[in-house]
Amino acid sequence: MTNNNIPPSLNSTAPAGEQQKTAESLVDLRIKHPRVAGIMGEIDALVYPGSQDSLVQICGPTGVGKSALVRHVVDSIVSKAHTEMQENAGLVPAVYVEAPSSGEQEFSWRLFYHRILEQLDGEVIDMLPRSSYQYDPQLGRVVKPQRATGSLAALRTAVERSLEARGTRVLVVDEAAHIIQQTSPKRLESQLNTLKSLANACGAQMVLVGSYDLYQLLALSAQIARRTHVLHFERYREDRPEDVRIFAACVSGFEQALAHLWGGKLLAYTATLHENSLGCVGTLNAVLTRTARRMEATGLPLQEALHRSLLTEAQRQQILAETYDGETAINPGITRAIPKFVRPRSSIPTPV
Incomplete structure (x- = not known):
């Protein structure tokens, strides 16, 4: 039954076929409601070659649908690049990755870089030294063996080269607060600079996604806050x-x-x-x-x-x-004030 009260911009996307008849189909159901359309429009305006907004931040309450939103964003960017991708089979215009929470005291850049490479090129991972890091099931986290032959710098270089080779324009980082929460206040700006330099090195823009704690953590650094464009994904x-x-x-x-x-x-x-x-x-x-x-x-x-x-x-x-x-x-952080226009006084004397 069709509901005529649904706005034209509100539509749902669900897996085709029989899955739509079961409760399981709701897991992947995406409803492109006006809040989603609004944020996607903002992303279209902010993400383009040569943009000065190298870091874009999307924040909203728990459960608002941020992960579904950014998957919409990535799908949209990929869809718009369809013709280019047909001409260049290696093109990956947008990448989605979730910042890991590895259980270590500091954020695991190794695991983060590894996840990016998985999205870009599995062959690159196969070429990396296998002894550089591994998962310890007893500790429940990634650990570095005592005789590691790989280095974090080499892994970072592989990510930069892969992003550039794949022509990636947008790197979406979900749960981005993990990068900052596992960081001492003194190293906060250093962590964000690492992200920004990664984006600059390959010419991509970074979209950081998280709950309100992400905004509050980024606001601790005036320099980072000044260089970040904030988008508020509101609830209804x-x-x-x-x-x-x-x-x-x-x-x-x-x-x-x-x-x-x-x-x-x-x-x-x-x-x-x-x-x-x-x-x-x-x-x-x-x-x-x-x-x-x-x-x-x-x-x-x-x-x-x-x-x-x-x-x-x-x-x-x-x-x-x-x-x-x-x-x-x-x-x-999202309120902008426009100064009132004051008409200048005329220097020409008024005729009597």
């Missing part, structure tokens, strides 16, 4: 009528994706879902995926399955407090 608030309407359209998108399971009853719970998810579409997806799986696995009716799948009040209050703090902190 209950106190804004337009946000309420769009969130309802998102719920309708999920209802259409599994119409046979919801039985046309999901929209009746829109207000409950909005309050429980705090207007975050990523959290909405998680709640509805749990609900659908419970209904399929146990035969529970929608109301009971949904009740068991909602965030607990403790979870919701914790996320709400973090969201309020983050929104308060980020607002000055």
